Amino acid sequence: MSLQKLTAELYQLYDQEEYEKCQKILTPIKLELIKHNLLLPTVANSDSKDKINDLKIAERILEIGALSSLLSNNYRGFENYVAQLRPFYSNKQIHAKPEKNTDQTKIISLYLLYLLSQGLVSKFHVELELIYNSKQYNVEQDQYLLFPVNLEKHLMEGNYIKIWKVLKNDTNLPCKEYGHFLDTLVNALRFEIAKSLEQTYETIPISNCKGLLYFPQEQSDATFESIIKDDLKMTGWTFKDGSITFKNDDDSHKGNVNPNSINLISNVLSYAERIESIV
Amino acid sequence: MVEVEMNGTTPSVRDELITEIELSFGLLHKAAANFDNRYISRVFRDLGPLRRKLAKNGDALATVIDRLYPHNSASRAYLLEVTGKTDESMDEETKSAVKPEVDLYIHLLVQVYLLDNNRLEELNKFNDKVIYLLGSYNRRSLDFIQAKIWFYISRTKELIDDLHSIRPALLSALRSATLRHDTETAASTITLLLRNYLLCHEVNQAMNLVEKTEFPENAGSSLVARYYYYLARINAIQLDYSSANEYVIAATRKAPQTQLAVGFLQAATKLSIIIELLMGDIPELQLFRKQSDSLEPYFMLTKAVRLGDLKLFEEVLKKYEQAFKKDDNFTLVSRLRQNVIKTGIRIISLSYSKISLKDICIKLLLDSEELAEYIVAKAIRDGVIEASINHEHGYMKSKELLDVYSTKLPQDDFDQRIKFCLSLHNDSVKSMRYPSADNRSDINKHNLAAKEDEMDLLKAIEEGDLDDFMD
Numbered sequence: 001m002s003l004q005k006l007t008a009e010l011y012q013l014y015d016q017e018e019y020e021k022c023q024k025i026l027t028p029i030k031l032e033l034i035k036h037n038l039l040l041p042t043v044a045n046s047d048s049k050d051k052i053n054d055l056k057i058a059e060r061i062l063e064i065g066a067l068s069s070l071l072s073n074n075y076r077g078f079e080n081y082v083a084q085l086r087p088f089y090s091n092k093q094i095h096a097k098p099e100k101n102t103d104q105t106k107i108i109s110l111y112l113l114y115l116l117s118q119g120l121v122s123k124f125h126v127e128l129e130l131i132y133n134s135k136q137y138n139v140e141q142d143q144y145l146l147f148p149v150n151l152e153k154h155l156m157e158g159n160y161i162k163i164w165k166v167l168k169n170d171t172n173l174p175c176k177e178y179g180h181f182l183d184t185l186v187n188a189l190r191f192e193i194a195k196s197l198e199q200t201y202e203t204i205p206i207s208n209c210k211g212l213l214y215f216p217q218e219q220s221d222a223t224f225e226s227i228i229k230d231d232l233k234m235t236g237w238t239f240k241d242g243s244i245t246f247k248n249d250d251d252s253h254k255g256n257v258n259p260n261s262i263n264l265i266s267n268v269l270s271y272a273e274r275i276e277s278i279v
Numbered sequence: 280m281v282e283v284e285m286n287g288t289t290p291s292v293r294d295e296l297i298t299e300i301e302l303s304f305g306l307l308h309k310a311a312a313n314f315d316n317r318y319i320s321r322v323f324r325d326l327g328p329l330r331r332k333l334a335k336n337g338d339a340l341a342t343v344i345d346r347l348y349p350h351n352s353a354s355r356a357y358l359l360e361v362t363g364k365t366d367e368s369m370d371e372e373t374k375s376a377v378k379p380e381v382d383l384y385i386h387l388l389v390q391v392y393l394l395d396n397n398r399l400e401e402l403n404k405f406n407d408k409v410i411y412l413l414g415s416y417n418r419r420s421l422d423f424i425q426a427k428i429w430f431y432i433s434r435t436k437e438l439i440d441d442l443h444s445i446r447p448a449l450l451s452a453l454r455s456a457t458l459r460h461d462t463e464t465a466a467s468t469i470t471l472l473l474r475n476y477l478l479c480h481e482v483n484q485a486m487n488l489v490e491k492t493e494f495p496e497n498a499g500s501s502l503v504a505r506y507y508y509y510l511a512r513i514n515a516i517q518l519d520y521s522s523a524n525e526y527v528i529a530a531t532r533k534a535p536q537t538q539l540a541v542g543f544l545q546a547a548t549k550l551s552i553i554i555e556l557l558m559g560d561i562p563e564l565q566l567f568r569k570q571s572d573s574l575e576p577y578f579m580l581t582k583a584v585r586l587g588d589l590k591l592f593e594e595v596l597k598k599y600e601q602a603f604k605k606d607d608n609f610t611l612v613s614r615l616r617q618n619v620i621k622t623g624i625r626i627i628s629l630s631y632s633k634i635s636l637k638d639i640c641i642k643l644l645l646d647s648e649e650l651a652e653y654i655v656a657k658a659i660r661d662g663v664i665e666a667s668i669n670h671e672h673g674y675m676k677s678k679e680l681l682d683v684y685s686t687k688l689p690q691d692d693f694d695q696r697i698k699f700c701l702s703l704h705n706d707s708v709k710s711m712r713y714p715s716a717d718n719r720s721d722i723n724k725h726n727l728a729a730k731e732d733e734m735d736l737l738k739a740i741e742e743g744d745l746d747d748f749m750d
Contacts, residue, residue: 122517125610126482129516132610133480156617158657161650196656200668208670212652263687267694274701 006032007061014064022068023077026061033058039084041091059088066107070180075114082111089136105137105144110177112148116155117184124152147178151185160193164214187231190214194232198246205243296332296339299325300388307380311420316463319423322384326391327539333388334395340388347385348377357408358389379416383424386412390431399439406432410448417459425456426467426502433471442475449475453492466498466506473509477607482516489513501540504533508547515550515611520558527551545573546606552577553611559618559663561585576602584615587623589644592616621663624655628664628677635674648673 006029013022033039038058062085069077089104108131115124131137131145139145154162167186190213197204197212204212206221215224225239238245303322310318333340341359348355354377377385386409393402409432413425429452436445449468456464469492476485494506507530514523531547534540548566552574555562567578576599583592596603596612603609623643627634639651655675658664665678683689 122519125516125518126486129482129610130480133607153616156614157620158654159650160653161647193653193656196653196660199660200656200666201670202667204670264690267690271697271701278704 007057010061010064014068017071019068019072022064023072023074026065026068029061030065033061041087055088055091059085062088063103063107066110067177070110070114070177078111078114082107105142106175106177108137109142109144109148112145113151113178113181113185116148116152117181117188119188121152124148144175155189155192158196160189163189186214191232194228194234198234198236201246203243203245206239207242209244292332293336293339293342296329296336297343299329299332300339300343303384304381307384308378311378311380311418314420316420316423319380319420323423323427330391330395333392337392337396340392344385347381354382354386354408354412357405358385379418380420380424383412383416383421383428387424387428387431390428390435394431394435399435402435403439403441406435413452419459419461422461422463425461426463429464429467429471433475437475437478442479446472446475457492462495462498463502466495466502469494470502470505470509473506473513477509477512480607482513485509485513486517500533501535504530504535504543504547507533508543508550511547511550511554515554515557520554524551524554524558527554549574549577549606549608552581553608553615556581556584556615556618557611559621580612580615584619584622587619587621587626587643589616589619589623592619620654621658621661624658625664628666628675631677633674633676636668637673639675 006025010022010025010029013025030039036054038054041055062081066078066081066085069075069081085107089108108127112124112127115121115127128149132139137145139149151163151166154160163185167182167189193213197209206224207217210217210219210224215227221239221242228234228237236246303325306318306322310316310322344355344358348358389405390402390409393399393405409428413428429449433445433449436442449472453465453468453472455461456468469488472488473485476482476488489510494503498506507526511523511526511530514520514526527547527550531544531551534543534547536544552562552566561584562581567574567581576595579595579599580592583595592615600609603612620643624639627639627642636648636651636655639645639655640648643651643654645651645654652668652670655664655666655668659666659668666675667678668675
């Protein structure tokens with residue numbers, strides 16, 4: 001019976017937004033779940049209605065675990081909970097109906113967002129493949145899922161304006177948990193833009209650069225410079241006379257003009273060796 | 280329905296069939312005696328036509344079984360049951376126990392027969408018995424038959440839409456095959472597992488399997504082709520287009536170039552078109568000419584990307600959505616949107632040496648100049664175009680094209696091609712088949728029969744067994 005008590009306490013703590021405490025209480029709860037054989041949906045423990053109800057509660061507990069670890073900046077924990085939730089989500093008995101705008105899609109989309117903010121694009125696409133082809137989800141009509149999908153699309157196209165508009169305006173976010181990623185995403189966005197700028201311009205006035213990177217104009221040039229150099233880790237940007245000059249990696253292009261003779265020699269030698277072995 | 284068909288067959292067709300099946304037993308015995316799996320390849324070469332005849336003549340199969348199995352054999356009863364004949368107690372003649380090769384071959388024939396007659400539920404039950412039987416044998420001469428049997432077991436599960444339950448059995452089959460150095464079965468089960476995972480869209484699982492297993496080097500080329508195709512798919516989903524491209528090309532090259540493998544080739548071609556487009560290349564027109572009908576959606580898609588026409592692209596996507604989804608390529612196709620934009624920019628950069636951002640906006644139907652600036656900047660960074668932007672005056676200036684021949688590029692390309700030729704030569708040398716020493720003396724004696732036999736076998740291997748290729 002202690003499981004019920006613990007669960008009730010967890011719900012309460014979660015509603016009071018005491019996420020750190022949620023984390024602490026989750027460990028004993030999970031132990032209890034294991035004792036009751038509820039941490040994993042199997043064929044054996046999902047054959048009656050009561051058992052499915054129990055599993056649903058277990059799922060809700062894990063969902064709270066995922067959200068609370070996310071909100072208390074415990075990304076590893078978040079990842080773990082998402083992995084634990086996966087068998088629940090793919091179980092057809094627990095989730096018979098298509099999911100739309102539910103906690104399930106919310107958590108999945110948060111996970112997608114997490115992958116995106118960490119720059120794990122290939123994992124992102126692997127997840128997407130699963131989601132698009134599952135009958136359970138309808139990406140086009142789900143406000144949660146649509147958000148990260150669109151974000152990635154815009155990011156790839158270089159449509160930074162749209163992203164900025166979405167990120168800047170909190171009301172555009174489908175739920176408050178997304179706000180958590182805002183800072184990381186803004187940073188990632190600026191990094192992307194800065195990388196592009198570096199390649200594109202030879203020189204650019206500082207004020208314009210601030211505009212392009214969405215920094216406020218009234219920010220002093222010195223702080224701007226230090227942000228660029230320390231936070232975004234951009235090297236080769238020279239600040240001079242109110243404008244920035246980029247030192248491009250053009251050297252590598254120029255280096256290509258003169259064929260590297262050592263390379264050439266080693267190639268030819270290896271051909272000779274191989275031909276000799278054939279003859 | 281089966282009943283009617285059985286009654287409708289003339290006895291002569293039936294008898295022919297019976298002799299044909301019994302003839303193949305001879306080859307199977309030979310394979311067992313000589314430890315030469317090539318005889319089995321030969322049997323499989325005839326399996327295709329045999330299968331089509333068999334589908335209508337379950338009766339013949341029943342007769343063969345009846346003649347072959349002794350009464351005390353455990354398999355006899357259920358084999359006869361599924362082929363639709365009751366076990367009539369005939370005279371108690373003594374029959375020797377059935378050789379494992381023949382036994383499994385019969386099981387394979389029954390599988391094929393049930394599959395072709397669409398009796399999936401029965402087949403599924405029958406498969407459980409087959410799996411049990413497979414576990415009881417351990418002979419290297421069975422490898423080829425085993426590999427094929429697993430294919431049909433897995434196919435059954437696929438058709439009755441029960442992909443999860445077969446996985447443990449496949450995995451344990453893979454384990455024992457690997458331990459026994461049974462390359463054929465190992466290769467077959469690996470491809471089956473990959474197919475299973477990909478059908479469920481569990482790319483992560485598939486990736487793990489690829490990482491943890493080693494695909495046998497000397498597996499049959501049709502299996503290798505399949506394996507490469509799945510690898511290409513996995514890599515494409517994970518955005519690693521250049522390796523995906525390598526794999527898909529290898530898959531099309533390894534695939535048997537006969538009528539029976541058309542489905543596979545088509546699927547591979549579709550994938551290869553998309554991968555090429557995603558890499559920013561345009562597939563050659565010739566590719567579409569060969570098989571125009573099925574590739575139409577892909578042709579339209581290529582057209583849209585080539586023109587850099589965003590509107591056309593959206594139209595194509597909408598119109599052929601079902602077709603793309605059917606091929607499981609929809610997610611890959613929808614990634615192409617950015618490529619369409621990039622091609623648009625590339626065309627502009629090639630035609631103008633200097634153009635204002637505003638004009639780019641108009642040409643690409645973008646919302647604002649600012650947006651155009653970002654998109655162009657991204658294109659420059661991704662290496663799509665060689666250009667720079669002048670922010671104050673708001674124009675894009677293309678860089679003068681370098682003379683390619685003054686760079687290292689031609690040398691690199693040359694190097695790549697030479698390496699390819701050399702490795703092709705090496706591979707061909709490696710894959711040549713030399714007769715063993717004692718065999719050679721036989722041939723030297725101009726043993727005509729042996730030579731003919733050898734030629735037949737070679738032919739069988741060349742043609743491969745392609746019956747089960749599907750898209």
